[in-house]
Amino acid sequence: LAKTTQPISMDSYEGQEVNITCSHNNIATNDYITWYQQFPSQGPRFIIQGYKTKVTNEVASLFIPADRKSSTLSLPRVSLSDTAVYYCLVGGFYNQGGKLIFGQGTELSVKP
Amino acid sequence: NAGVTQTPKFQVLKTGQSMTLQCAQDMNHEYMSWYRQDPGMGLRLIHYSVGAGITDQGEVPNGYNVSRSTTEDFPLRLLSAAPSQTSVYFCASSRIDPPEAFFGQGTRLTVV
Numbered sequence: 001l002a003k004t005t006q007p008i009s010m011d012s013y014e015g016q017e018v019n020i021t022c023s024h025n026n027i028a029t030n031d032y033i034t035w036y037q038q039f040p041s042q043g044p045r046f047i048i049q050g051y052k053t054k055v056t057n058e059v060a061s062l063f064i065p066a067d068r069k070s071s072t073l074s075l076p077r078v079s080l081s082d083t084a085v086y087y088c089l090v091g092g093f094y095n096q097g098g099k100l101i102f103g104q105g106t107e108l109s110v111k112p
Numbered sequence: 113n114a115g116v117t118q119t120p121k122f123q124v125l126k127t128g129q130s131m132t133l134q135c136a137q138d139m140n141h142e143y144m145s146w147y148r149q150d151p152g153m154g155l156r157l158i159h160y161s162v163g164a165g166i167t168d169q170g171e172v173p174n175g176y177n178v179s180r181s182t183t184e185d186f187p188l189r190l191l192s193a194a195p196s197q198t199s200v201y202f203c204a205s206s207r208i209d210p211p212e213a214f215f216g217q218g219t220r221l222t223v224v
Contacts, residue, residue, distance in 0.1 A: 032210050043116075043202045043215025044155070087154070091211070099170065100145060100206060100213055102155040 004088045009107040018075040020106050022088030025069050033064060033071045036087045038105070044087060048073065075108075083110045114138050116205050118216035125193040125223045133188040133219050135203030143206035144186040145170070145213070146178065148199040155202065161186055193223045 005023040012018045024033070032051055036044035048055060050062040050071070061074040075082055085105040119134045137144065142163045147155040147170075157170030159178040167178050175197060177189040190197060200220050206213040 034211060036213075041200075041218070043204070043218055044213070045215065046212050049210060049212065085154075099157060099160060100143075100204070100211070101157055101171070102147070104154045 004090055004103050006086075006088050006103065006106045008104060009109070011109050011111065012078055013111050014079055015077050018078050018082070018108060018110075020073045020075075020086055020088075020108070021070055022073070022090075023070045024088070024090040027068050027090050031068075031091050033062065033068075034089045035060070035062065035073050036089065036102075038085045038087065040084075044102070047086075078108075078110045080110050080112065082108065084108060116203055116214050116216040118201075118203050118219050120219060121217065122220050123222070125190070125221065127193060127195060127223060129193050131190050131193065133190075133201055133203075133221075135186045135188065135205075135216060136184050137186075137205035137214070138184065139205055139207075139214065140183060141205040141207055141214075142183065143208060144180070145204045145206065146176070146186070146188045147202045147204065148172065148197075149202060149218075150199050158188065158201075190221075195223045197221065198223045 034049040035047050037047045038044040048060045048062045050064050055062045063072040085107050087102050087105040116137045145160040146158040149155050156172045158176050161167045161180040164180050200218045202218050203216045204213040
């Protein structure tokens, strides 16, 4: 299983862009990179996923360099409601035998 | 449009009691998982299943049993509750390709 490393916590202010980088040096060829968001007292929810280059949706952007050994989740113009824990996961079910392992995640705190 | 349904939402047990946490999904996913989340921590995988009749241990399986008799249901059994099992438990149902997990709202369990 590809191990991921991301910052434990980050602080930001409303209206700023936030970039959270995840390192995954031993990513496999067919691994996806997936980010989840978890609010207090709720289960995580999927926010974005990519395989290579850049992916953008209504919530975030995901930047993946050519070597795929890291990825950056970008949240544009954050608000207080973006305060949450963000998890970076690498892999796919087939090459992980069905396991989906979450790390510690990055606790993002957005201040007014 | 139920998704993943967990019951109960809250439970208090006495040490030594047993109970079953229920999880049901209506998305016809083969993959289902159980996680526990202690305060300030990430999610830890307890058990998972890759289809009816097939289960396997995750990172922290001791003290828990699972079975998967149908695609829809994946109950988690606490055999003899201990205070160390006080936690929030999340069930997830997962699409395989591309990989995406859908989580229930969680069960907050307190063992006294």
